[in-house]
Amino acid sequence: MLEHILRRMGFGANPAELAAWAGVPIDTVIDRLLNYESATTDHDSKIGRPEYVGITTSSGNPFSPNTLINDARQRWLFRMIHSQRPLEEKMALFWHNHFATAYSKLAGAVGQERATRLMDNDPSSLEGSQAGQIQVLRQYATGSFPGMLMAMAKHPAMVYWLDSQLNTRTRPQENFGREIMELFSLGIGNYTEQDVYAAARVFTGFNWQLVGDRASTTASYYTFLYRAADHDTNAKTFTFAIYPDGGKTIPARAAAAGEQDALDLILALARHPATARRLATRLYKFFVNETSEPDAALVNAMANAYLGNNYNIKAVLRTLFQSSQFRDPANFFQRYSWPIEYVVRAIKETGWAGFTVNSAMNPLSNMGQQLYEPPDVNGWETGPGWISTSSMLSRMNFSAALAQNQRFNLARDAQPYRQSPDRVLEYMLARFPTIGFTSTATVAMSEYLRSTAWTGTDAQLQQRVPGLTRLIVGSGEYQFN
Numbered sequence: 001m002l003e004h005i006l007r008r009m010g011f012g013a014n015p016a017e018l019a020a021w022a023g024v025p026i027d028t029v030i031d032r033l034l035n036y037e038s039a040t041t042d043h044d045s046k047i048g049r050p051e052y053v054g055i056t057t058s059s060g061n062p063f064s065p066n067t068l069i070n071d072a073r074q075r076w077l078f079r080m081i082h083s084q085r086p087l088e089e090k091m092a093l094f095w096h097n098h099f100a101t102a103y104s105k106l107a108g109a110v111g112q113e114r115a116t117r118l119m120d121n122d123p124s125s126l127e128g129s130q131a132g133q134i135q136v137l138r139q140y141a142t143g144s145f146p147g148m149l150m151a152m153a154k155h156p157a158m159v160y161w162l163d164s165q166l167n168t169r170t171r172p173q174e175n176f177g178r179e180i181m182e183l184f185s186l187g188i189g190n191y192t193e194q195d196v197y198a199a200a201r202v203f204t205g206f207n208w209q210l211v212g213d214r215a216s217t218t219a220s221y222y223t224f225l226y227r228a229a230d231h232d233t234n235a236k237t238f239t240f241a242i243y244p245d246g247g248k249t250i251p252a253r254a255a256a257a258g259e260q261d262a263l264d265l266i267l268a269l270a271r272h273p274a275t276a277r278r279l280a281t282r283l284y285k286f287f288v289n290e291t292s293e294p295d296a297a298l299v300n301a302m303a304n305a306y307l308g309n310n311y312n313i314k315a316v317l318r319t320l321f322q323s324s325q326f327r328d329p330a331n332f333f334q335r336y337s338w339p340i341e342y343v344v345r346a347i348k349e350t351g352w353a354g355f356t357v358n359s360a361m362n363p364l365s366n367m368g369q370q371l372y373e374p375p376d377v378n379g380w381e382t383g384p385g386w387i388s389t390s391s392m393l394s395r396m397n398f399s400a401a402l403a404q405n406q407r408f409n410l411a412r413d414a415q416p417y418r419q420s421p422d423r424v425l426e427y428m429l430a431r432f433p434t435i436g437f438t439s440t441a442t443v444a445m446s447e448y449l450r451s452t453a454w455t456g457t458d459a460q461l462q463q464r465v466p467g468l469t470r471l472i473v474g475s476g477e478y479q480f481n
Contacts, residue, residue: 010086012345056358205231231258339367418456
């Protein structure tokens with residue numbers, strides 16, 4: 001149960017973390033992971049220290065995760081492995097897929113340094129600069145959903161991604177108006193083309209601007225800009241209720257007060273029952289089970305928690321994590337691991353001494369997931385969509401490289417079980433939990449350990465234990481979360 005909770009509410013656990021949590025009541029574990037706000041945020045200060053996973057900078061350059069996208073990717077992987085607030089990173093990943101934007105489009109418009117800041121800038125890195133989109137998603141990860149919707153509507157990364165800077169009163173641009181209903185809130189079937197046009201007019205005037213030292217790509221940054229002159233001041237009528245009294249029309253307003261139109265629409269979308277059900281269902285599939293139909297009773301309970309707690313995400317998660325369904329062993333390993341989840345879990349369970357997360361960049365891309373680069377506005381194709389012949393081969397190759405890199409540490413950890421191949425196998429299957437192997441597969445692994453006369457020497461452990469790690473972590477059974 002403990003391993004399941006740490007894997008679902010985070011990215012798994014290494015042996016030391018499991019030992020630290022052992023004996024803590026499960027309800028307390030869940031409470032601490034869920035209410036992480038008091039946990040330390042000093043993870044970035046540990047980057048570069050030898051006891052943590054390594055990073056690799058480009059030749060001749062300092063580590064610069066706010067202006068270099070590869071460094072930003074390494075920083076996020078580092079946080080996933082070492083953060084004391086794993087649910088924060090798990091939710092940031094969830095929302096990254098929900099509010100998908102891609103670095104490549106931004107970089108093509110503003111260059112790599114400014115695009116990296118748009119994706120994941122730490123405001124403390126440059127005075128006055130705005131938090132990158134992922135940092136904002138962390139901020140709202142378990143908080144107010146309407147707050148997050150408004151933050152995304154005004155974030156310059158989203159502004160450019162969905163062409164809001166082209167949305168004016170004379171030429172409404174529908175991209176953001178459509179996606180905020182189709183992908184971010186209500187879902188298909190709960191709005192009309194009339195609503196799309198009205199929503200586009202609501203967000204007219206939302207734009208972005210470059211500030212700071214414009215001559216420097218590293219000392220300038222983009223922020224939100226509301227252009228009142230571009231806002232459509234006329235009334236906008238929807239087919240669903242905008243106001244609690246049932247009113248469906250946002251009244252005509254002065255251009256200077258045009259941002260209130262957006263707030264009115266966002267609150268209407270946030271309190272719509274379709275949004276509650278859609279968010280509850282997506283969170284259920286992300287945390288409980290995506291291989292069978294969602295449990296209707298739990299989804300309803302989560303939706304009610306959302307609607308009854310001022311559209312607060314933590315209330316939804318609390319209902320989920322305290323449910324019997326979340327703790328039901330029948331739901332263990334009933335999700336396909338996203339490539340990021342697979343890599344981070346493999347590193348945590350295998351070890352990282354002398355390993356750099358930069359080594360995971362190309363494998364992750366080959367597995368089908370590159371951070372800050374979802375394929376389109378729909379995000380990644382999750383579930384069985386993660387698995388193909390080529391992506392599975394990439395996972396197997398990564399497991400082999402990681403196991404080889406950690407061969408000495410793996411062999412050292414197995415020394416207490418060196419008396420027999422069976423004890424080593426038992427230890428390894430416990431260290432790398434899976435959905436379960438068939439007896440045929442288990443016998444094959446045992447035969448692998450016995451392929452030469454068993455001596456249990458250090459040399460044999462350094463050969464056989466990494467090999468067994470590769471077989472387990474690269475197996476189909478290990479790909480389930």
